[in-house]
Amino acid sequence: xxxFQRVVSKDTAEKFYLKVALEFENPDTRIDxxxxxxxxxxxxxxxxxxxxxxxxxxxxxxxxxxxxxILRVSGRSLVKVWSALTLLGEYAQEECAIRVTQVSPHLLAxxxxxxxxxQNLPS
Amino acid sequence: xxxxxxxxxxxxxxxxxxxxxxxxxxxxxLYNAVKDAVRQIHGDYGAAAIAWGLNVKYLNxxxxxxxxRVRRQNQKILSTTLPFIKSVASFPVTMxxxxxxxxxxxxxxxxxxxxxxxxxxxxxxxxxxxxxxKVRESIRRCTLEQEEEEFGDGALEDT
Numbered sequence: 428x429x430x431f432q433r434v435v436s437k438d439t440a441e442k443f444y445l446k447v448a449l450e451f452e453n454p455d456t457r458i459d460x461x462x463x464x465x466x467x468x469x470x471x472x473x474x475x476x477x478x479x480x481x482x483x484x485x486x487x488x489x490x491x492x493x494x495x496x497i498l499r500v501s502g503r504s505l506v507k508v509w510s511a512l513t514l515l516g517e518y519a520q521e522e523c524a525i526r527v528t529q530v531s532p533h534l535l536a537x538x539x540x541x542x543x544x545x546q547n548l549p550s
Numbered sequence: 551x552x553x554x555x556x557x558x559x560x561x562x563x564x565x566x567x568x569x570x571x572x573x574x575x576x577x578x579x580l581y582n583a584v585k586d587a588v589r590q591i592h593g594d595y596g597a598a599a600i601a602w603g604l605n606v607k608y609l610n611x612x613x614x615x616x617x618x619r620v621r622r623q624n625q626k627i628l629s630t631t632l633p634f635i636k637s638v639a640s641f642p643v644t645m646x647x648x649x650x651x652x653x654x655x656x657x658x659x660x661x662x663x664x665x666x667x668x669x670x671x672x673x674x675x676x677x678x679x680x681x682x683x684k685v686r687e688s689i690r691r692c693t694l695e696q697e698e699e700e701f702g703d704g705a706l707e708d709t
Contacts, residue, residue: 472593473593473594474593474594474595475592475593475595475596476588476589476590476591476592476593476594476595476596477590477591477592477593478591478592478593478596478630479592479593479595
C-alpha cells in the first residue's frame, strides 16, 4: 500500500463535491433519491429564490439506508448550495437537518474519511 | 467612518393603458412590488439583503418615472429583479431602467435631459396643430430656461 497522496489545486476548482447526511427529527422518516432532489431544490429556492433554484446540482449518489448523498456543484455556486442546505429546517412538514460532512474538489477525497479511519482499518 | 454609499435607479413604469398610471402608482405599492419581486427572484437572502436601505425616493405619476434607492453593495440584486416585475397593485406593468447613478443630483440631471428628449418624441406624435403648438412652446421654454432649472420634473410641468 502506497499510503496517502497529497494533491494541491492552485486555481479555483471547477467542480466541488459535497458529502451530506440528511437527518430527520423523527428517525423513522425515510425519503428516496427523487424526494431528496426535490429537497435540495426546495432549499435553494427558499434561500436564493428562482436564481438559486436554477443552480445545477448533480446528485451522484444517494444511499437510502443511511440517507447520505454525494453532490456535485460548480465552484462558483458552492457557497450558495452549502448555505442553502445548512439553513434548511423542514421538508414536507417534517423537521430535518442536513449535515455537510465533507467538501472537496476531488471526488476521490470523499472515499477516505478520517473520522471513520480507525473503524475501517483491517484488523 | 466610511459613508454609506447608495445607488439610485431611475425607472420608467410602462403601463398597458396610460389611464392606470394615476390609479396604480403610489410609493407604498411600488415598494411592495419591488420587495415581493426580490423575494421571488432572490429568495430570503435577497429580500433580507435589500430590505435595509430600499426606498422609493421619487415618483412622478404624470410621466410614470420613479427613483429607487438601494445600498450600493446590493445594486445587482435590484437591477436583476426590475425586469421581472410584472404588476404593481395588480396593474400589469413593465419596468424600464433609464439610469443608474450614485447621487440624486445626477439622476435629476439625467431626467431633465431625458424629458427634454421625450418632448421631441411627443412632437412627432402630435396630430392636431394645437398639440403641436403646445409642445413646441414647451420645448422652446425648456431650452431657453436651461440655467434656471433645478428640478427634474420642471421641464415637463407644462405638458
